[in-house]
Amino acid sequence: LETANTADRLLFAFFLVKQGREAEALGVFDTVLKADPDNAEAWAESAKAHARSLDFEKALAKVDKALAAEPADDLAIELGKLKGRWLSRSGKTEQALAAWQALTQAHPDDEELREDLVDLQIGESLVEEALKTQSELVEATRDPYLKITRRLRLGDIHLRAGEPEKARDIYRLSLGDAGRDSWLEKEILAQIEQLFRREDDLAGLKDYYAELIEAD
Numbered sequence: 001l002e003t004a005n006t007a008d009r010l011l012f013a014f015f016l017v018k019q020g021r022e023a024e025a026l027g028v029f030d031t032v033l034k035a036d037p038d039n040a041e042a043w044a045e046s047a048k049a050h051a052r053s054l055d056f057e058k059a060l061a062k063v064d065k066a067l068a069a070e071p072a073d074d075l076a077i078e079l080g081k082l083k084g085r086w087l088s089r090s091g092k093t094e095q096a097l098a099a100w101q102a103l104t105q106a107h108p109d110d111e112e113l114r115e116d117l118v119d120l121q122i123g124e125s126l127v128e129e130a131l132k133t134q135s136e137l138v139e140a141t142r143d144p145y146l147k148i149t150r151r152l153r154l155g156d157i158h159l160r161a162g163e164p165e166k167a168r169d170i171y172r173l174s175l176g177d178a179g180r181d182s183w184l185e186k187e188i189l190a191q192i193e194q195l196f197r198r199e200d201d202l203a204g205l206k207d208y209y210a211e212l213i214e215a216d
Helices: 006-018 022-035 040-052 056-068 073-089 093-106 111-123 127-140 144-160 164-177 183-198 202-215
Strands: none
Touching: 006 022, 006 040, 022 040, 040 056, 040 073, 056 073, 073 093, 073 111, 093 111, 093 127, 111 127, 111 144, 127 144, 144 164, 144 183, 164 183, 164 202, 183 202
16 A cells, blocks of 8 residues: 555545544545645545544535635535534535535526535425525526425425425416316325324314305
């Protein structure tokens, strides 16, 4: 290993990671980075190894090193997501939100990134923040079908936030945009029915359907 080049050392480090030998892998990553301090991928993988050991302080420090090494766009986005997640898990919620906001501002047209951020925010129990991100995504969506499905997810997040009335309003709005007798209309009606049934409110469901029939 002493005479190995950077690529071989990285390959060996990845092998150690696969074997669950994080401490040894970190030693190899450190050797690589001493010889090649601008290797963004090595900084990133070393950061992930620290995170798997729950050492988020060192993981975050190495993420910053990786970002300073000007990684390719895909890696930069991944690192931005990880930074927000690890800040959140370190109890630094405000800094996590700032990191995610900076990421979306750097890639304002990346709708998939916003969807991933919603998943991250829900996973970190930041439901209010997820509602904000999803609302912005719905507003920015131009494709009619995507707009409906993303609005439905916004309703689902309102349910998670304990706001069934807002979810119901969103489902009804989405129902008006769905095609008559389409599978999407059936899916929305099923979600509405599930919402009432989870509250054991069959009388409310009957009245709700009566309102829909009267309106249309």
